[in-house]
Amino acid sequence: MATFPSGAGNISQLNAVILGDALASEEFDLIFPSHEFSSQALVSSPQKYLEMYKRSVEDPAGFWSDIACEFYWKEKWGHKVFDENLDVRKGPIKIQWFKGGVTNICYNCLDRNIESGNGDKVAIYWEGNEPGVDGVLTYNQLLQKVCQLANYLKDNGVEKGNAVLIYLPMLMELPIAMLACARIGAVHSVVFAGFSAESVAQRIIDCRPKIVITCNAVTRGSKIINLKDIVNAALDEASHNGITVDACLTFENESAMTRKDTKWQVGRDVWWQDVVPKYPQVCDVVWVDAEDPLFLLYTSGSTGKPKGVLHTTGGYMIYSATTFKYAFDYKQSDIYWCTADCGWITGHSYVTYGPLLNGATVVVYEGAPNYPDPGRSWAIVDKYKVTLFYTAPTLVRSLMRDGDEHVTRYSRKSLRVLGSVGEPINPSAWRWYFNVVGDSRCPISDTWWQTETGGFMITPLPGAWPQKPGSATLPFFGVQPVIVDEKGIEIEGECSGYLCIKGSWPGAFRTLYGDHDRYETTYFKPFPGYYFSGDGCSRDKDGYHWLTGRVDDVINVSGHRIGTAEVESALVSHPQCAEAAVVGVEHEVKGQGIYAFVTLIDGVPYSEELRKSLILAVRKQIGAFAAPDKIHWAPGLPKTRSGKIMRRILRKIASKQLDELGDTSTLADPCVVDQLIALADC
Numbered sequence: 001m002a003t004f005p006s007g008a009g010n011i012s013q014l015n016a017v018i019l020g021d022a023l024a025s026e027e028f029d030l031i032f033p034s035h036e037f038s039s040q041a042l043v044s045s046p047q048k049y050l051e052m053y054k055r056s057v058e059d060p061a062g063f064w065s066d067i068a069c070e071f072y073w074k075e076k077w078g079h080k081v082f083d084e085n086l087d088v089r090k091g092p093i094k095i096q097w098f099k100g101g102v103t104n105i106c107y108n109c110l111d112r113n114i115e116s117g118n119g120d121k122v123a124i125y126w127e128g129n130e131p132g133v134d135g136v137l138t139y140n141q142l143l144q145k146v147c148q149l150a151n152y153l154k155d156n157g158v159e160k161g162n163a164v165l166i167y168l169p170m171l172m173e174l175p176i177a178m179l180a181c182a183r184i185g186a187v188h189s190v191v192f193a194g195f196s197a198e199s200v201a202q203r204i205i206d207c208r209p210k211i212v213i214t215c216n217a218v219t220r221g222s223k224i225i226n227l228k229d230i231v232n233a234a235l236d237e238a239s240h241n242g243i244t245v246d247a248c249l250t251f252e253n254e255s256a257m258t259r260k261d262t263k264w265q266v267g268r269d270v271w272w273q274d275v276v277p278k279y280p281q282v283c284d285v286v287w288v289d290a291e292d293p294l295f296l297l298y299t300s301g302s303t304g305k306p307k308g309v310l311h312t313t314g315g316y317m318i319y320s321a322t323t324f325k326y327a328f329d330y331k332q333s334d335i336y337w338c339t340a341d342c343g344w345i346t347g348h349s350y351v352t353y354g355p356l357l358n359g360a361t362v363v364v365y366e367g368a369p370n371y372p373d374p375g376r377s378w379a380i381v382d383k384y385k386v387t388l389f390y391t392a393p394t395l396v397r398s399l400m401r402d403g404d405e406h407v408t409r410y411s412r413k414s415l416r417v418l419g420s421v422g423e424p425i426n427p428s429a430w431r432w433y434f435n436v437v438g439d440s441r442c443p444i445s446d447t448w449w450q451t452e453t454g455g456f457m458i459t460p461l462p463g464a465w466p467q468k469p470g471s472a473t474l475p476f477f478g479v480q481p482v483i484v485d486e487k488g489i490e491i492e493g494e495c496s497g498y499l500c501i502k503g504s505w506p507g508a509f510r511t512l513y514g515d516h517d518r519y520e521t522t523y524f525k526p527f528p529g530y531y532f533s534g535d536g537c538s539r540d541k542d543g544y545h546w547l548t549g550r551v552d553d554v555i556n557v558s559g560h561r562i563g564t565a566e567v568e569s570a571l572v573s574h575p576q577c578a579e580a581a582v583v584g585v586e587h588e589v590k591g592q593g594i595y596a597f598v599t600l601i602d603g604v605p606y607s608e609e610l611r612k613s614l615i616l617a618v619r620k621q622i623g624a625f626a627a628p629d630k631i632h633w634a635p636g637l638p639k640t641r642s643g644k645i646m647r648r649i650l651r652k653i654a655s656k657q658l659d660e661l662g663d664t665s666t667l668a669d670p671c672v673v674d675q676l677i678a679l680a681d682c
């Protein structure tokens, strides 16, 4: 007999559902972990989870400080483990964990693991884009490389609190650069190396880094991408706005491009290989307060300007480490591979920090998971004997389309736990992942979380309870999810609504860089008293959570968050575009596709060329991953009399649900709807 939390976080409901009397919802398949898996799992039963969960929400200070004591603190935190105000009605929003504690996350990732005897353990297996090109670093070697770079940064004037912008592909140098910044208390801001020059410039202007770290080029699949040209253009743009950097440290990625082909600005640009290896392989740690900033990561919101999500050191350290350990049921012998890029939060928490804090061996892969063929992921799994594999539903769906034979010709016997992140995983993709990739043997951790949350919030603990394909299941320790209605009233039991979180957790972001007002307005004002996630969610009779996607103007394309406003502003920057409205539309592989309605300036005819140049404008301003899938010519947009675009109608037109257009009588000009329908296939 075991009990499940049905109103998660609501202790009074914890005993509501009794397992053994069977989980209430028979309409879903229940997938139980095998006895062999559960018996060796860190959390081996619902009872054990419940016990830990209860303590985590009833005594968060005790629960998290016990865990924090397993890490190295130069000085222990003050008398309060945490201090929070999540209610705008009571004053400014404030979240602090372990304030007064002095530590360093790089020290905890590397030195601490080395001191406990793991210096010769492999920290990173690096696999290049081309099969056969690879590299390896032990914990000792990784520390040496991190120290050399940290010394270079220090020597070039980077001090505690300064920002360093990193624009690198998945080379080993990317986690090295993150750790080097952390070692000296510098604040890294990694920008995904698929963003355009204009996006990089925008971020440089916002966070004013002292140094930019990049490389000359990268090979992605069979294409070479000149990253240095992008950075050069971004630095030019930033300097027109009065922001200059002291140096642009450039790693020479010889396999992609030679030095002589790289455009260079003497005085500003420096080759990594020329300077970094000359520095000593030891570097003193700069000790920081738990609440000192660790990194900034820009993410999309409802307006055009990306938000600089700020995470601090101590709470994030404890949270990324603990979530990694439990959601993947981590064992010291595991080999872990997360396919995410460090340019996104998943790469921060679950390529670099979470795994290394646990002393894990991590596979870092430079290339595309289906290059040179759709079997590449499983070739890598077999090559490194990967036990924990973490990816996004979009990859699962695309590999599923390519056919089982690309999977089954590889052994995959090493696999133990599979993970999913970035968007809801549809039950059919879940089943394929479970049955074909995992041979019906490996539990799936479908982890729901966000850039803002720092780590997993709702996730299976793979040995503890049965899974339901498509559900992220139950809250992680210390997380109190609540579902509220439009008025912000908490709904109990089985329900659907807006997903909010009650109370803080150590990994929560502390502010939006330079804009605490926007932080409060976006996340804490919509439903006072709670953190609002921006996601819709339903909860079933068993207390399992089913995420239903964003309820704001954010689209999720292949697990990448893209603001509709950002795409619109890129489109209207095109000289022939008068107005644009962007909506998300269901996409078989990408989850959501980008669908753009475009009104041209008077007299400009529609043409294929113009369509292409509009798409190019988005690629240029944001990056290729944000390119619209469809441009729908729009003589006019459906607007209310007060001029507000009715996106609800546009969404229906985009998804061809024409019988569900609803009331169009409030439109200023109802005729535009017919015009749009007539132009749907043009």
Ligand code: 6R9
Pocket (backbone or CB within 6 Å): 299, 344, 345, 346, 420, 421, 422, 423, 424, 425, 446, 447, 448, 449, 450, 451, 452, 472, 533, 534, 535, 547, 548, 549, 550, 556, 559, 560, 561
């Ligand atoms: C980690 C990450 C966050 C948004 C989030 C939600 C969606 C992420 C999900 C999921 C359903 C999951 N999302 N994981 N939806 N099930 N397991 O992706 O961060 O880039 O900030 O995106 O992604 O909509 O609000 P981020």
